[in-house]
Amino acid sequence: MKKCKICQEEKDINDFYKSHLSKDGHRGTCKKCYVKKSNDIRKVKRTETVSDLDNKIKLIISKDETIIILKQRISELEQENIKIKENAKKIGMIAFEISKKNIELEERVKALEDRQT
Ligand SMILES: [Zn+2]
Secondary structure, eight states, rough: EEEOOTTTEOOOGGGGGOOOTTTEEEEEEEEEHHHHHHHHHHHHHHHHHHHHHHHHHHHHHHHHHHHHHHHHEEEEHHHHHHHHHHHHHHHHHHHHHHHHHHHHHHHHHHHHEEEHH
Protein backbone atom coordinates (compact mmCIF):
# COMPACT_ATOMS: atom_id res chain seq x y z
CA MET A 1 0.00 0.00 0.00
CA LYS A 2 1.14 3.55 -0.76
CA LYS A 3 -0.26 6.96 0.22
CA CYS A 4 -0.97 9.40 -2.66
CA LYS A 5 0.64 12.85 -2.29
CA ILE A 6 -2.44 14.59 -3.75
CA CYS A 7 -5.58 12.77 -2.56
CA GLN A 8 -3.84 11.41 0.58
CA GLU A 9 -5.55 8.02 0.03
CA GLU A 10 -3.86 4.70 0.82
CA LYS A 11 -3.88 2.74 -2.44
CA ASP A 12 -2.52 -0.48 -3.89
CA ILE A 13 0.96 -0.13 -5.43
CA ASN A 14 -0.57 -1.05 -8.83
CA ASP A 15 -2.62 2.16 -8.61
CA PHE A 16 0.65 4.10 -9.02
CA TYR A 17 2.60 4.48 -12.28
CA LYS A 18 6.14 3.13 -12.28
CA SER A 19 8.99 5.62 -12.06
CA HIS A 20 12.76 5.08 -12.17
CA LEU A 21 13.28 8.35 -10.30
CA SER A 22 11.54 7.43 -7.01
CA LYS A 23 12.98 5.11 -4.32
CA ASP A 24 10.15 2.54 -4.36
CA GLY A 25 9.98 2.56 -8.17
CA HIS A 26 6.54 4.24 -8.29
CA ARG A 27 5.31 7.81 -8.60
CA GLY A 28 4.20 9.74 -5.47
CA THR A 29 0.76 10.41 -6.90
CA CYS A 30 -1.83 7.75 -7.77
CA LYS A 31 -2.78 7.03 -11.42
CA LYS A 32 -6.12 8.84 -11.03
CA CYS A 33 -4.51 12.02 -9.62
CA TYR A 34 -1.60 11.85 -12.09
CA VAL A 35 -3.98 11.67 -15.09
CA LYS A 36 -6.11 14.52 -13.68
CA LYS A 37 -3.00 16.65 -13.08
CA SER A 38 -1.57 16.08 -16.57
CA ASN A 39 -4.98 16.78 -18.13
CA ASP A 40 -5.17 20.07 -16.17
CA ILE A 41 -1.67 21.01 -17.37
CA ARG A 42 -2.67 20.16 -20.96
CA LYS A 43 -5.81 22.33 -20.62
CA VAL A 44 -3.75 25.28 -19.36
CA LYS A 45 -1.29 24.83 -22.22
CA ARG A 46 -4.17 24.72 -24.73
CA THR A 47 -5.75 27.93 -23.41
CA GLU A 48 -2.33 29.57 -23.39
CA THR A 49 -1.85 28.66 -27.04
CA VAL A 50 -5.27 30.02 -27.94
CA SER A 51 -4.64 33.31 -26.15
CA ASP A 52 -1.14 33.46 -27.69
CA LEU A 53 -2.66 33.03 -31.15
CA ASP A 54 -5.29 35.63 -30.32
CA ASN A 55 -2.57 38.06 -29.26
CA LYS A 56 -0.59 37.34 -32.42
CA ILE A 57 -3.68 37.96 -34.56
CA LYS A 58 -4.40 41.20 -32.67
CA LEU A 59 -0.77 42.24 -33.21
CA ILE A 60 -0.99 41.47 -36.95
CA ILE A 61 -4.29 43.39 -37.21
CA SER A 62 -2.83 46.37 -35.36
CA LYS A 63 0.23 46.22 -37.64
CA ASP A 64 -2.04 46.11 -40.70
CA GLU A 65 -4.01 49.09 -39.33
CA THR A 66 -0.76 50.94 -38.73
CA ILE A 67 0.35 50.18 -42.30
CA ILE A 68 -2.99 51.45 -43.68
CA ILE A 69 -2.71 54.66 -41.61
CA LEU A 70 0.92 55.14 -42.73
CA LYS A 71 -0.04 54.55 -46.39
CA GLN A 72 -2.80 57.18 -46.06
CA ARG A 73 -0.33 59.59 -44.46
CA ILE A 74 2.20 58.93 -47.28
CA SER A 75 -0.40 59.69 -49.96
CA GLU A 76 -1.39 62.85 -48.07
CA LEU A 77 2.26 63.90 -47.88
CA GLU A 78 2.72 63.13 -51.60
CA GLN A 79 -0.24 65.37 -52.44
CA GLU A 80 1.18 68.11 -50.21
CA ASN A 81 4.54 67.63 -51.92
CA ILE A 82 2.90 68.08 -55.34
CA LYS A 83 1.26 71.30 -54.12
CA ILE A 84 4.59 72.54 -52.71
CA LYS A 85 6.32 71.76 -56.01
CA GLU A 86 3.59 73.59 -57.94
CA ASN A 87 3.95 76.60 -55.62
CA ALA A 88 7.74 76.46 -55.98
CA LYS A 89 7.29 76.45 -59.78
CA LYS A 90 4.96 79.48 -59.56
CA ILE A 91 7.42 81.27 -57.26
CA GLY A 92 10.24 80.44 -59.67
CA MET A 93 8.23 81.85 -62.61
CA ILE A 94 7.41 85.01 -60.63
CA ALA A 95 11.09 85.40 -59.66
CA PHE A 96 12.03 85.01 -63.34
CA GLU A 97 9.45 87.66 -64.36
CA ILE A 98 10.75 90.01 -61.64
CA SER A 99 14.39 89.60 -62.71
CA LYS A 100 13.36 90.15 -66.38
CA LYS A 101 11.53 93.37 -65.42
CA ASN A 102 14.49 94.37 -63.27
CA ILE A 103 16.81 94.05 -66.29
CA GLU A 104 14.35 96.06 -68.42
CA LEU A 105 14.23 98.80 -65.79
CA GLU A 106 18.02 98.87 -65.49
CA GLU A 107 18.27 99.20 -69.27
CA ARG A 108 15.74 102.04 -69.24
CA VAL A 109 17.63 103.81 -66.46
CA LYS A 110 20.85 103.40 -68.44
CA ALA A 111 19.16 104.75 -71.58
CA LEU A 112 17.87 107.78 -69.64
CA GLU A 113 21.34 108.33 -68.13
CA ASP A 114 22.93 108.11 -71.62
CA ARG A 115 20.42 110.65 -72.97
CA GLN A 116 21.24 113.09 -70.15
CA THR A 117 24.97 113.02 -70.84
ZN1 LIG B 1 -4.40 10.29 -5.57
